[in-house]
Amino acid sequence: MTIVPMTLAARIAASRLAPLPTAIATTLRPLFLGVQVKTHPGRIDVADVLAGDVFLPPMIAISVVAADPSVEIAGDCSVLAECCAYVVSEDMAIGNRSTGRDQVALAMCQGVADVLTDFDAPRWGLASITSPAEIRIRPLFTQLSFEKGIAFYATTWRQRLFELGSPMPLPMATERLYTIEDAAEVTLWPTEGVDDGDDGEDGP
Template identity: 35%
Template sequence: MMEPATLAQILAADPLEAWQAAIVARLDALFPGVTVKAHPGKIDISQMIAKTIVPAPGIAVGWSRVRSIELINGMVDLTVDWAAYIVVEAKAIENRAVDRDRLGWALGYRMMMILADREETTWSLNKITPPAEQPAPQLVPLYTVADEGRGVGYLAATWSQTLVAQGAGLYDAPAPMLTVTIDDDGRASAEADFGDNVPIEVRDLWEVDP
């Protein structure tokens, strides 16, 4: 059963803000010279055109959906759909002119390589799975007629990751003491000592069949 929580407690328990901040911080370190910022959700392309989200070259990181999976122990896995929106325009790099599309692909390619790195995609956090294989991370161009003549391009790298074992389980106490015995046929059986006041549904979770 859920207990009442104040707004301060609800904010303190929110894992998404810290996760998003960790992604932004790591991408900022991996993309020197590129502005990386957090964004609170799906991108409004008109805002990107007006450069109110992030200047070019830049990356805006946000999430678009959260799905929950209830586990047998009462805890919950949260699968989050993330997006890194890449904004580019023609730029002189080391005295060489680089067009919008060339720069956009280069940044998008590096983003895909980062998402393929299992160590990087923990974002230095615990209980984070690698990006899902289905749907796999993908990079897609975004197109707006209104901005075609301004020389600005947009791409979106998207991926899904899961934050595991959230919330309180049915049995938030030390594991029961197990006594294992072997019968004459070599089959093992176990008996659990839970102590007092443990719900029957929790006992059922620990039952071990021979």
């Protein structure tokens, strides 16, 4: 493989990581009725949630918060993406009863985890991607944010994306390769210009 110059548009088109958050959000959105599902570039801090109107509950924000590339064979690599579904909730009147923000958030997180354990859905419509692993739910809110009426949780997981780059061609043999068939030596490489014992005549 030879590294060649690429335009930014070409790199975006070739990227496996770039479309991942949108693909996840697109899959989750119709599965969470009444919940805003969006993408977010990077990690979300409690201060971000309290600062303004960007994170209006109930909401799920999808981010790829880390990525670890790994070389499989020369010229070919995969990348392990660490994904996060940030969940913001508040106390809600659901049906004829009041439901606490922590119950709402945990139910939303469990809903994300349920999707992640499905066979087809967490492929997000992408090719060459593993099933989610290391699924984890944890609270991120502080006492201050809870007092202000917000619960802030995260569901995290990891997925590996394959087929990045172009594998290098296999090394060329530098000496004759052969096998034995019917007690006769048959040349495997090179296949031209080498006498393998057959003179091309049909007679005995």
